[in-house]
Amino acid sequence: MDSINSLLSARGISKRYGPVVALRSADLTVRPGEVHALLGANGAGKSTLVKILSAVFSADSGSVSVHGEQATLRRPSDSVAAGIATVFQDPALIPDLSLSQNLRISSLEPADVLPWLERMNLGNIDFELQVSDVPLAVLRLLDLARALARDPQLLMLDEITAALTTDQVTYVFDLMSEWKEMGRSVLFISHRLGEVLEMCDRATILRNGENVAHLELEGVDEVELVTAMLGEEILKETATRADTGRDFSDQPIVLETRDLSLRDKVVGVSLALRKGEILGLTALEGQGQDELFQVMSGDYRPTSGEMFVDGERLNAWSPYDAIRRGVVLVPADRQQALLPQRSVRENLSIPLYNRPSQWFKLAKDEEERVDRAVKRLDIDVRAGRQAQRLSGGNQQKVTIGRWLASGFTTLLCFDPTRGIDIQTKAQIYDLLREIAAEGASVLLYTSELREISLVCDRALVMYAGRIVSEVDGPTATEAELLSAAHGLSEVPE
Amino acid sequence: MTAAAPQSLVASTVPWKRWVRRHGWTVGIWLILILLIGYYATLIPRFGGFQVASIVNNGTPLVFLAVAQGVIVIAGGIDLGVGGMLVLSSVSAARLMEGQSFEATIIIAIAILIAAAIINAGVGWIITVSNVPDIVITLGSLYVFQGLALSVLPNPGGGTSDGFRWIFTGSSTGIGTNPWPAALMIVIVVGAVSWWMARTRSGLSLYAAGSDRTAAYLSGIRAARVKIVSYAVGGALAALAGLANTAIAGRGNATTVGGNHTLNSVAAIVLGGVALTGGVGSLIAVVPAGLILFFLNPILTAMGVDPSGAQVFQGVLIVIVMAVTGILEWRRRRRS
16 A cells, blocks of 8 residues: 555554464554554454554564564564554553663663653652552553653554543643654554544554454544444444433342441442442542442451441451352452453352352352353353453453352442443443342442443442542433542532 | 642652661561571670681572572572582582682682573573473472582592682681671672662563563563573572582582572572562572571570471471561551
């Protein structure tokens, strides 16, 4: 094609892992001075293509040229030398080293990244902090600053906005626009199509490891993008369902917290979850929502306050105690929840091994329960039996599915749709509604404000460790939620 | 909208807390060593330069061997072969140095260190190309080194020059009251290796590869090269421990069991706060840990404990220390 006019041109890239074909034959052309979107459902091959362009993996076939010259990409440093810098989905920082030591490994000094960090309101960060003590959102911004400091021709951002707060997303977008004005390019991957339409000029869409469309994004809407990503499959509209927002005040309370506190992270949280209800919770990053979920799931012991399950006090020393009372957690980090090297079946049936009485016998109905969960969740097990080989969306289904197999009364869901494609998202919304309709209760933390009105009956907003606002789910507006999440009491006009 | 950056990311208002967290273990283990020496001084009738020299000089081989193991474990490996390398280096030195001048023994020593680095780099290379776990390959190298040592010097013997003995023991007979040459040797060698690992890009990449292989790879670090470098440095340090052994004894003995030395080196790094999972630890803390492990024997003897009881005591000590630190670490993580 127009390789003269392109900054980066990849042709016929293919990659397979054993029997699984990740990329069949993918093409990608990025022009100088554009923000280019790489789109596709989970498992379409986006991350694989990014990793090949970053020389993390080598392609089985195909060629890559930068500025019309053939590039040999054997190891990550080759890619950097060719003018490509990548911010990966997981921060590439060493947990046991300090920030400044991490920079030194990449032949950088704090002074090199500081100008960029200042632009992201992180100018006063302490470089002697150890990486494992720094929150994920900040690590991603640091990774971005490190990539920018290499002054790349092409900046590749894989789901960078997934863990960021709204104001941090704004900083990133400003930097992307600036990069583009300098005549450099950005390859942007995001499941948030609103962001894609706002920021990107053109898009390459992958499906099952192949290109299905190249689009100029001018005048295109979300539905067109989704249709292209999903192909002939009918797009399931994820609009408000008729059964949200019912009045639950006549239903019994299944889970209640009274003045729950954890040091200064969670301050006097009292909430009540009724049978059949989905209670939403939203907050900016780091407002105590992580700790609240850890306390409620029995992982941390609260410093004060009490929890009640079905009216009886729950004094949990570990998640085991909470699980036995029917309070189960779907954590944000799927990798943490799964046994990556074990089979999907085993991952689904672990909670069944929970009770000592079951240790020496096989649950008679184990197979049946697992099969039911696989079927109900439409888990795609084609990619192999090991949980680590599943796509992110399917992994998330497994973490929910294990509780379906074992039974529960209250599901604590922490940002279950983070970094998941739109089709799987819709399936998870439906599943949560179904679970609630069957009489279980769900506490759903989400960083995507629009999920509140889509899925929740009622919603709480957390700020600085406290519940600052309670709203009706279906009628909640994003502006209302956002201002409450920033600790403001009035909705800005 | 400009919210202030979270307070927790700004320079800590109580820097000593972070300092304690980062260096507390190192300071603590040095304090324990000093306390033990003080206690030992009250146990025996006469305590002076001879006793100090005896502890430092005779503890040197274990200190070097522990530092060798520390470098490799920090980089994410573990080398069961270091004990065998110690024995092989010791008997090679004893055989080659017998009857030689001081200058010749120094040249032989340097040659042995270089050869050990190359041989152990080969062990690291085999691990990287075969993808077999370190513990399996180095179990093999332990046997190979031990067997080679026996063929180099079938019966205890050999010798070295007086000057060479002085370098490691401060005395041409290996017995004396001068701990300074050995202490200086430890300071220079451990200081240089620690500085390299904590300050330079190549040294930090050992921590990086041991801490998180994927993140290290994405940061442009070549894991295979790091592994080979760590094994080379570890091999040279293990050989240095062997040379110290020869200098102290004045001869070589291939019937000493290398495996015991290896286990002591692992115990020393664990006591010194190096995580067996890699990426964490300081070599500065490994030095006193090695000395303490060596030093427990004379203390227990002075206390009237018989040798079998002494072994039990050593084991109990390691378990208690590690259990206490495990609990402290758990409490710290709960609180933060």
